Amino acid sequence: MRKSGAAVAALVLALTGAVTSTTTTTAQATASGGCNSAWPGRNGHMYAWRDIYCVGLLGNTAGSDDHWGDAYGPFTGLDANNASSVMNAGYTGGRDVVKFFFVPQYEAASYACLDPTEYFADDLRDNTFTNGALVNDNIMAHKWVTDGECAWGSWIG
Numbered sequence: 001m002r003k004s005g006a007a008v009a010a011l012v013l014a015l016t017g018a019v020t021s022t023t024t025t026t027a028q029a030t031a032s033g034g035c036n037s038a039w040p041g042r043n044g045h046m047y048a049w050r051d052i053y054c055v056g057l058l059g060n061t062a063g064s065d066d067h068w069g070d071a072y073g074p075f076t077g078l079d080a081n082n083a084s085s086v087m088n089a090g091y092t093g094g095r096d097v098v099k100f101f102f103v104p105q106y107e108a109a110s111y112a113c114l115d116p117t118e119y120f121a122d123d124l125r126d127n128t129f130t131n132g133a134l135v136n137d138n139i140m141a142h143k144w145v146t147d148g149e150c151a152w153g154s155w156i157g
């Protein structure tokens with residue numbers, strides 16, 4: 001489906017010419033460009049935004065926070081169950097993976113991991129925790145870990 005859709009799109013572009021082609025390219029660049037423009041360079045921090053494409057910063061930190069809905073740490077109150085895009089600008093090596101949790105207190109059965117080489121997950125609506133729940137609007141804690149603390153199917157992007 002995807003390939004035939006792309007072929008149709010290419011045909012439409014070919015038929016309608018350069019004006020349509022330019023418009024389409026600009027729209028796509030804006031959509032994915034949100035997180036690309038937000039990239040700070042490696043600074044040891046993780047980031048979370050309320051909306052997809054890194055819009056509406058909820059917070060950023062070099063540390064971990066075991067409860068995004070409490071009154072303490074870098075993420076508080078309504079930050080819980082709100083993030084729709086996240087970024088890992090951590091320095092590579094050691095505990096360089098951000099592990100996100102479905103419930104507070106780093107509960108082991110339900111998490112998702114973001115590798116520093118992935119840079120960011122600009123739309124969490126197509127990502128799930130290891131318990132199958134959607135990551136979007138469901139993150140309640142995060143912790144810096146080594147990649148050995150993340151199972152094969154737990155990586156998001």
Ligand SMILES: [Ca+2]
Binds near residue numbers: 069070076
């Ligand atoms: Ca907190």
Ligand SMILES: [Ca+2]
Binds near residue numbers: 049051081082137
């Ligand atoms: Ca959200």
Ligand SMILES: [Ca+2]
Binds near residue numbers: 126
């Ligand atoms: Ca995604």
